[in-house]
Amino acid sequence: MMTLLQKPCFIQHMPLHTSISSTKMKGAVRKTWTNLLTVAQFGLKDPPYKLDALEPYISHRSLEVHWGKHHRGYLDNLNKQIEGTTLQGYTLEELIKVTYNNGNPMPAFSNAAQLILSRDLVTLLIWIHNSLLKMIWKRHKRFGTDMETQLKDWKQVWNHDFFWECMEPGGGKECTGEILEFIERDFKSYDMFLEEFKQAAATQFGSGWVWLVVKDRKLAVEKSTNAVNPLVWGHMPLLTLDVWEHSYYLDYQNRRADYISVFMDKLVSWEAVNCRLGRVKAFVNLREPAVPYT
Amino acid sequence: MALLASLRRTGGIGLKRGGLFTREIQSFSLPELSYEYSALEPVISGEIMSLHHQKHHQAYVTNYNKALEQLEEASANKNSEAIVSLQSAVKFNGGGHINHSVFWKNLAPVKEGGGEAPNGGLAKAIDTQFGSLNALIVKMNAVGAALQGSGWVWLGLNKDLKSLIVETTPNQDPLVTKGLLPLLGIDVWEHAYYLQYKNVRPDYLKNIWKVINWKYAEGVYEEAAKP
Numbered sequence: 001m002m003t004l005l006q007k008p009c010f011i012q013h014m015p016l017h018t019s020i021s022s023t024k025m026k027g028a029v030r031k032t033w034t035n036l037l038t039v040a041q042f043g044l045k046d047p048p049y050k051l052d053a054l055e056p057y058i059s060h061r062s063l064e065v066h067w068g069k070h071h072r073g074y075l076d077n078l079n080k081q082i083e084g085t086t087l088q089g090y091t092l093e094e095l096i097k098v099t100y101n102n103g104n105p106m107p108a109f110s111n112a113a114q115l116i117l118s119r120d121l122v123t124l125l126i127w128i129h130n131s132l133l134k135m136i137w138k139r140h141k142r143f144g145t146d147m148e149t150q151l152k153d154w155k156q157v158w159n160h161d162f163f164w165e166c167m168e169p170g171g172g173k174e175c176t177g178e179i180l181e182f183i184e185r186d187f188k189s190y191d192m193f194l195e196e197f198k199q200a201a202a203t204q205f206g207s208g209w210v211w212l213v214v215k216d217r218k219l220a221v222e223k224s225t226n227a228v229n230p231l232v233w234g235h236m237p238l239l240t241l242d243v244w245e246h247s248y249y250l251d252y253q254n255r256r257a258d259y260i261s262v263f264m265d266k267l268v269s270w271e272a273v274n275c276r277l278g279r280v281k282a283f284v285n286l287r288e289p290a291v292p293y294t
Numbered sequence: 295m296a297l298l299a300s301l302r303r304t305g306g307i308g309l310k311r312g313g314l315f316t317r318e319i320q321s322f323s324l325p326e327l328s329y330e331y332s333a334l335e336p337v338i339s340g341e342i343m344s345l346h347h348q349k350h351h352q353a354y355v356t357n358y359n360k361a362l363e364q365l366e367e368a369s370a371n372k373n374s375e376a377i378v379s380l381q382s383a384v385k386f387n388g389g390g391h392i393n394h395s396v397f398w399k400n401l402a403p404v405k406e407g408g409g410e411a412p413n414g415g416l417a418k419a420i421d422t423q424f425g426s427l428n429a430l431i432v433k434m435n436a437v438g439a440a441l442q443g444s445g446w447v448w449l450g451l452n453k454d455l456k457s458l459i460v461e462t463t464p465n466q467d468p469l470v471t472k473g474l475l476p477l478l479g480i481d482v483w484e485h486a487y488y489l490q491y492k493n494v495r496p497d498y499l500k501n502i503w504k505v506i507n508w509k510y511a512e513g514v515y516e517e518a519a520k521p
Contacts (some may be wrong), residue, residue, distance in 0.1 A: 065492050
């Protein structure tokens with residue numbers, strides 16, 4: 001268990017600007033409830049390795065721009081936009097779903113939910129606290145679409161946090177552990193999974209992401225456009241690859257296929273994927289139930 | 295063997311009054327630029343122009359031809375599933391070919407008139423409908439910078455209403471999908487500017503007007519105005 005805590009997915013990363021504050025809301029009812037809300041700004045989470053650690057496969061310069069400019073840019077916009085709004089205090093997963101609006105995304109959505117809260121105890125407590133308040137609060141609150149229209153960067157913040165953790169220096173090791181078992185169950189073999197993943201990544205027209213997800217209790221490969229994240233479809237991401245051009249252009253120019261191969265052969269962290277699989281299993285039973293339903 | 299090879303390049307042979315005929319599969323090719331790759335510097339680097347033309351546009355052409363070939367075969371076999379599933383590849387690659395073919399003509403080196411303001415009917419229409427050329431540029435830059443992901447920002451013409459519209463299309467969708475004629479298109483895919491401008495798309499948009507070839511847009515506008 002202790003070793004699990006050291007894995008990227010359990011790393012305690014307190015946001016850089018954590019603060020307890022009350023949101024400034026109009027209306028007496030809102031003030032009552034929101035004064036009790038614990039809210040925090042989101043901080044730019046470091047990748048779990050130095051920016052030059054993925055050389056020569058992803059250059060220092062590339063990560064400097066991808067993390068330091070793109071990811072940071074999404075995050076700065078996110079914080080600016082939620083400050084003092086009713087959406088402050090939402091978890092990112094909730095924000096993604098709200099602004100995705102069942103397939104008619106509000107302008108907010110494209111920035112939304114790219115920042116993931118670390119699954120640490122403090123955050124969990126904050127989440128429980130806020131969720132309970134929100135359940136009561138929702139009856140008195142109306143969502144302003146003006147707030148949501150500003151939350152464009154959220155999804156990209158979540159996606160990038162997730163993406164950095166999918167890679168590790170010296171990665172691309174052989175796929176082992178429980179994930180291999182499920183890959184072989186749901187794709188027939190690792191090679192067939194690899195083929196499908198690479199094909200999806202290569203054929204995502206335009207900007208987007210390719211994912212290994214848990215969907216309907218099985219593993220599946222999915223691709224999404226721009227900043228869409230499988231959470232909005234109720235699927236649970238295990239692995240992702242950014243196929244926006246900015247993620248490979250400085251190192252590979254137009255050669256997306258080379259970038260995809262390098263990611264799978266030299267960078268992917270199956271440890272992180274196994275770790276996430278462990279978390280997903282807390283929510284979803286991926287096998288036949290041991291106790292049959294009556 | 296040579297006959298078979300040449301037959302493979304065609305759609306097959308058939309009988310027609312007067313004898314055999316072969317059906318050529320239409321094959322598209324990469325258009326040449328009318329200027330050197332480095333001619334648009336410092337606005338767009340030679341490296342970007344060469345990659346953009348020789349790699350990206352060429353890939354669209356190659357894949358477009360491949361998709362058309364597959365479409366031809368699917369049609370011959372009356373394979374509806376294949377015909378329908380090929381549509382996205384045709385739209386993406388064909389659109390990429392259309393859009394980039396217009397784009398190269400939208401640009402010109404400064405010494406060949408790049409950046410010179412339009413005059414004539416188009417200039418008047420711009421002033422009437424947008425207030426001024428500058429207002430149009432500001433609008434297109436704002437719209438182009440706000441475009442999520444990959445796509446194009448266009449100055450398009452509605453032929454019926456004779457009105458100019460600033461419009462965007464996602465990915466490689468050509469402007470015809472919005473029912474407009476393209477006068478001017480700016481590629482805002484990251485490959486169009488990343489090596490030089492990195493994530494700062496607004497700088498790319500601000501600068502590209504220095505090499506925009508308004509003569510081409512004027513030509514298209516005059517042509518469309520003819521009855």
